[in-house]
Amino acid sequence: MHVQEWLDSVPAVAVYALVGLVIGLESLGIPLPGEIVLVSAALLSSQHSEINPLILGACASLGAIVGDSIGYAIGRKGGRPLLAWLGRKFPKHFGEGHIATAERSFEKWGMWAVFFGRFIALLRIFAGPLAGVLHMPYWKFLIANVLGGIVWAGGTTAVVYYVGIVAEDWLKRFSYFGLAAAVLVGLGSMLLVRRRAQKAAAEREAAGRETPAETVPAAE
Numbered sequence: 001m002h003v004q005e006w007l008d009s010v011p012a013v014a015v016y017a018l019v020g021l022v023i024g025l026e027s028l029g030i031p032l033p034g035e036i037v038l039v040s041a042a043l044l045s046s047q048h049s050e051i052n053p054l055i056l057g058a059c060a061s062l063g064a065i066v067g068d069s070i071g072y073a074i075g076r077k078g079g080r081p082l083l084a085w086l087g088r089k090f091p092k093h094f095g096e097g098h099i100a101t102a103e104r105s106f107e108k109w110g111m112w113a114v115f116f117g118r119f120i121a122l123l124r125i126f127a128g129p130l131a132g133v134l135h136m137p138y139w140k141f142l143i144a145n146v147l148g149g150i151v152w153a154g155g156t157t158a159v160v161y162y163v164g165i166v167a168e169d170w171l172k173r174f175s176y177f178g179l180a181a182a183v184l185v186g187l188g189s190m191l192l193v194r195r196r197a198q199k200a201a202a203e204r205e206a207a208g209r210e211t212p213a214e215t216v217p218a219a220e
Contacts, residue, residue, distance in 0.1 A: 012050045015041050019056060020063035023153065027067030029074070029129045035121060035156070042157045046164025057157035064118065064149035071128025072141055079133055106130060111140040118148035 010018070019041045026034035038060050045051040105113045105123070114131055117123035127148075131141045 012052070015044070015051055016055055016059040020059040022063070023060050024063035024067035024070075026124055027064050027128060027149075028071045029125050031125055034124070038153065038156055039160050042160035043164050045157075046161045053157055053161040057154040060153035060157060061150045064153050065146055068114070068128035068145045068149065069142070072132040072136075072138070072145075075129035075132025076135065077132070078129075103130065103134070106134055106136070111136065111144040114141055114144035115148040115151075118152040 019037055022032050022037045023034040026032040041051070041056055041060075042053065045053045045056050105117070109116065113123075114127045114136075117127040128145070
């Protein structure tokens with residue numbers, strides 16, 4: 001069943017709870033379609049007055065902030081062994097190349113990697129746990145987490161809601177285009193990150209082959 005049609009069949013309170021839960025779990029580090037669920041619910045709120053977009057945006061923001069904070073705590077406690085375990089269990093999402101790409105982003109951007117990572121589908125599952133593993137100061141993480149959660153979740157809700165109001169008749173007939181666009185954006189960002197991850201893995205492998213030759217001690 002179409003995601004929006006399914007959301008239309010449940011009470012407003014359940015929609016708020018579902019959106020907050022899915023986004024929270026995704027932010028915690030579990031690969032879930034949080035962006036698709038949020039876009040669908042926001043579009044639905046523009047067509048049904050019983051779903052308040054302000055409450056929806058607040059629930060989505062809260063889920064994003066709390067989920068990322070729990071992910072940070074888990075990552076700080078589990079450390080790199082946690083990443084290694086996740087890599088074995090979910091190689092498509094937590095492979096060495098993906099983790100290396102995310103780490104370079106954190107080294108380059110620091111706390112802003114948490115903020116901007118919110119807008120990239122695959123990086124959303126890394127931000128909290130990886131910030132904890134790298135022992136980013138919590139106050140820096142919290143600022144970026146709160147700002148990123150509000151701007152991404154609240155902004156997405158507001159944009160989709162007002163687009164739905166302006167083009168209600170068109171969206172009622174062709175609402176699946178909105179979901180298709182969200183899916184394409186998500187897939188595009190995922191492919192971009194995956195390509196960078198593969199490149200990083202190739203560079204690490206090449207460096208590993210060169211290291212033994214470089215570290216051979218000179219004969220006395």
